[in-house]
Amino acid sequence: MSLIELLIAMFVLVIVLTIGSAAYFSGQKAWQHGNELNEITQNSRIAIDKISRELRQTEEIVTAELPALAIEFQDGHSEEPQYLYYYLDGSLLKRQIILYELDNVPVRWNIPGATRILQQEQIIADNIAKIQFSGDKRLMQIEVNDFSTKVVGRNIK
Amino acid sequence: MTKGIALINTLIISSLLSFLAIGFAFIMVSENKIAQAQQSAVQTHYLAEAGIQKAIWFLNNDWQNDFENGVLEKDLKLTNELYAGDEIKIEAKSTGQGEAWIESKAIYQQANRKIRTTVFKAMGDPQQIETQAVFSNNEVLAVLSKNIKISNDSLQANTNLDLMFFSKMDVAARVAAQSINIDVTSTLLAEEIIPNSPSMMMPALDFEKYKTKADITYSAEEFAVLLENNPVLNGIIYVTGSEYCLINIKRKQTLTINGFLLTDCALHLAQEGDFGYTNLIINHPANKPSGLATKKGIVINPLTSKINITGLLYSLGDIVIYGPIADFTLKGGLISQRLDIVSQLERLLEITYDEAIIKEALGVPQESPTIIIKHWEEEY
Numbered sequence: 001m002s003l004i005e006l007l008i009a010m011f012v013l014v015i016v017l018t019i020g021s022a023a024y025f026s027g028q029k030a031w032q033h034g035n036e037l038n039e040i041t042q043n044s045r046i047a048i049d050k051i052s053r054e055l056r057q058t059e060e061i062v063t064a065e066l067p068a069l070a071i072e073f074q075d076g077h078s079e080e081p082q083y084l085y086y087y088l089d090g091s092l093l094k095r096q097i098i099l100y101e102l103d104n105v106p107v108r109w110n111i112p113g114a115t116r117i118l119q120q121e122q123i124i125a126d127n128i129a130k131i132q133f134s135g136d137k138r139l140m141q142i143e144v145n146d147f148s149t150k151v152v153g154r155n156i157k
Numbered sequence: 158m159t160k161g162i163a164l165i166n167t168l169i170i171s172s173l174l175s176f177l178a179i180g181f182a183f184i185m186v187s188e189n190k191i192a193q194a195q196q197s198a199v200q201t202h203y204l205a206e207a208g209i210q211k212a213i214w215f216l217n218n219d220w221q222n223d224f225e226n227g228v229l230e231k232d233l234k235l236t237n238e239l240y241a242g243d244e245i246k247i248e249a250k251s252t253g254q255g256e257a258w259i260e261s262k263a264i265y266q267q268a269n270r271k272i273r274t275t276v277f278k279a280m281g282d283p284q285q286i287e288t289q290a291v292f293s294n295n296e297v298l299a300v301l302s303k304n305i306k307i308s309n310d311s312l313q314a315n316t317n318l319d320l321m322f323f324s325k326m327d328v329a330a331r332v333a334a335q336s337i338n339i340d341v342t343s344t345l346l347a348e349e350i351i352p353n354s355p356s357m358m359m360p361a362l363d364f365e366k367y368k369t370k371a372d373i374t375y376s377a378e379e380f381a382v383l384l385e386n387n388p389v390l391n392g393i394i395y396v397t398g399s400e401y402c403l404i405n406i407k408r409k410q411t412l413t414i415n416g417f418l419l420t421d422c423a424l425h426l427a428q429e430g431d432f433g434y435t436n437l438i439i440n441h442p443a444n445k446p447s448g449l450a451t452k453k454g455i456v457i458n459p460l461t462s463k464i465n466i467t468g469l470l471y472s473l474g475d476i477v478i479y480g481p482i483a484d485f486t487l488k489g490g491l492i493s494q495r496l497d498i499v500s501q502l503e504r505l506l507e508i509t510y511d512e513a514i515i516k517e518a519l520g521v522p523q524e525s526p527t528i529i530i531k532h533w534e535e536e537y
Contacts, residue, residue: 154533
């Protein structure tokens, strides 16, 4: 084997390896990107699903002005007046259960003298870059990341 | 020695790539399944909603007698309603005369959705039952409202009467409720106070009849445009709309009706708009019905300056008054699902009973009146 042959062989080998590794790494990058997209999609879906279901059965939306980046409304499931507050903390979507109390009795939020008490907080979704509530209080548009939906509040006064 | 290296390299690289490809394919398959499940979940939700609407149709038709007599108990299973292989289970039970609980459960492509509602139909025959100044089918609540006056007649709340936080209510005649709760800071004055009183039927108002004999009918959108010019309207005015429509009498708007305004929609006063005051004036033309009637709730917000109604104030939903309203007078009567008066402070809120006006507005209901959904709840 002459030196020229060796050089050519090495040159060809380097080219083949470069092309091969480029294909591999770009494949891996695409995989990662796909995974991230899936993650974002799933989280957005969960968020939008949960919020729209709870908005459908709420009786009253406390947040005064729309559009808003966070929302507070009455919990449609509980017998005693209880409120839910959704807001974005970094990339985490959090849900708080809020009570308004007057003399230790849960009352409606706008009863004069009532104190706002945080009852519970939980993380609902991660990887959320944007959340917005717009439209009007009966027919509300919810946007989570690139997803959006419109929800009609069935119990809203 | 180096002769087979290209083959080995190729094998290594292609196997790595094929691992990636296989993994990716698996992920895509499961993503596809998730997306499909998402789609069928939405379809199943609306199937369950369709089940509720179907049950309401039955309440107006096949099940009407049982529903009105309070003896309804039905289980119904529907299949292939909208999609091949779908299933809707409907359960309906009476909770009183003209009141029922409905559960609709839909199953489609492994998704399950459940909706529960309570529905209600006002059934009291206005010509037979005794009318009152204030009738609430559920609660009457007053908070921080020191000057509520009910002149000439009585108040009936089918569940609670709650007076809280420095409230005072002065009723000329009788106060009857299932339970009467007055905190230490509040006062109730009445000629007679009757706790544990039996419920009375909510007087029915025939919206459909009024719709056919209305002088003018507007859609909610048309009415919103009309409101911008502070209109004065005469006769019977009917505003139609979808089940979830809303009439917003905004701040700085004044609406005057010489007659009767009826609507399918909810009505909000002073909820939106520029800074300014909202006024609502309803006058009673001689020998003609007058007032305001809504199928959904009425919410009156603080920047409402004047509510002067000579007529019937009727709502199949709740009436919520957030004060202080500077000038609130109602001559005729109030009938609603529930009545809340909050923060009226020292301002007078006066309701003066006039039987003739109430009866004139209620008329004689002929056709079956409207069924409304009182409460909506979902479960997955």
